[in-house]
Amino acid sequence: MTLASMTGFSREEGTLDNIRWTWELRSVNGKGLDMRLRIPQGYDALEATVRGLASKRLKRGNVSINLQVQREQNTTTLAVNEQALEQVLQALAVLQRRLPDAAAPNLDGILAHKGVLELQEAEETEDQKAAILKALEDSFKIALDNLVVMREREGESLNELLSGQAAEILRLTEEAEGLPSRQADAIKERIAAQVAQLMEANNTLEPQRLHQEAVLLATKADIREELDRLYAHVNALRDLISTGGAVGRRMDFLAQEFNREANTLCSKSNSVELTAIGLQLKTVIDQMREQIQNVE
Numbered sequence: 444m445t446l447a448s449m450t451g452f453s454r455e456e457g458t459l460d461n462i463r464w465t466w467e468l469r470s471v472n473g474k475g476l477d478m479r480l481r482i483p484q485g486y487d488a489l490e491a492t493v494r495g496l497a498s499k500r501l502k503r504g505n506v507s508i509n510l511q512v513q514r515e516q517n518t519t520t521l522a523v524n525e526q527a528l529e530q531v532l533q534a535l536a537v538l539q540r541r542l543p544d545a546a547a548p549n550l551d552g553i554l555a556h557k558g559v560l561e562l563q564e565a566e567e568t569e570d571q572k573a574a575i576l577k578a579l580e581d582s583f584k585i586a587l588d589n590l591v592v593m594r595e596r597e598g599e600s601l602n603e604l605l606s607g608q609a610a611e612i613l614r615l616t617e618e619a620e621g622l623p624s625r626q627a628d629a630i631k632e633r634i635a636a637q638v639a640q641l642m643e644a645n646n647t648l649e650p651q652r653l654h655q656e657a658v659l660l661a662t663k664a665d666i667r668e669e670l671d672r673l674y675a676h677v678n679a680l681r682d683l684i685s686t687g688g689a690v691g692r693r694m695d696f697l698a699q700e701f702n703r704e705a706n707t708l709c710s711k712s713n714s715v716e717l718t719a720i721g722l723q724l725k726t727v728i729d730q731m732r733e734q735i736q737n738v739e
Contacts, residue, residue: 524558609677
């Protein structure tokens with residue numbers, strides 16, 4: 444599997460008989476999977492199917508699904524309203540009895556009465572309705588496929604960016620480990636100088652207290668654990684990148700761990716060079732966290 448972005452768009456159009464429709468699917472970042480559907484009245488039966496199909500293919504993201512349906516104008520027919528016609532004929536019969544010398548009504552006059560002739564929408568049979576719903580469902584599947592493809596294409600870019608950032612974090616970690624200030628002799632000399640300063644500032648320090656202060660200084664100067672965890676985090680990030688799929692949540696947690704180690708590295712820094720590396724690490728990690736927000 445490859446990484447997938449949560450950002451994507453697709454549009455699919457279709458026609459069947461006198462019906463034309465358009466599916467539009469949009470997705471952006473989200474903590475979970477949140478789908479918002481806009482389906483015209485009369486096609487509500489599609490909602491459960493659409494949600495089910497989308498939830499199988501998408502794991503995270505705010506997804507907007509919009510269906511527009513148009514019917515061609517020539518679907519209406521001219522029909523006689525039998526009830527209205529009967530009422531008109533009954534009224535004419537009454538008038539003819541009362542006015543026997545009046546001219547007999549003609550067909551044009553009868554049909555001109557309001558309501559006798561009316562436009563009616565052609566009714567669909569159950570088979571036609573089922574065929575339309577099936578066509579709309581098939582069209583949605585194509586739109587969903589296209590959305591997934593676009594999210595995967597965006598995921599390829601994220602893969603490249605995150606891999607590059609992992610390599611940069613590894614390079615900076617190795618650079619921190621190779622600093623001259625991390626050599627044992629340099630650390631010993633620096634601790635000795637700091638102990639001498641303590642003794643000069645307070646010559647009444649007891650040997651036990653002085654030993655404790657020296658241990659504290661040595662512990663603060665040791666960044667071995669931070670470096671080891673940074674190495675482990677880089678390997679974990681690379682594993683997630685290669686695994687692919689819905690790994691965004693785990694990546695986000697890992698980014699927090701990266702940031703924690705970089706902060707500790709800066710706080711333990713005993714040289715300008717190490718501080719500079721720590722700040723560079725924080726910059727790369729912040730950039731990485733921004734990209735991870737897009738990962739499904």
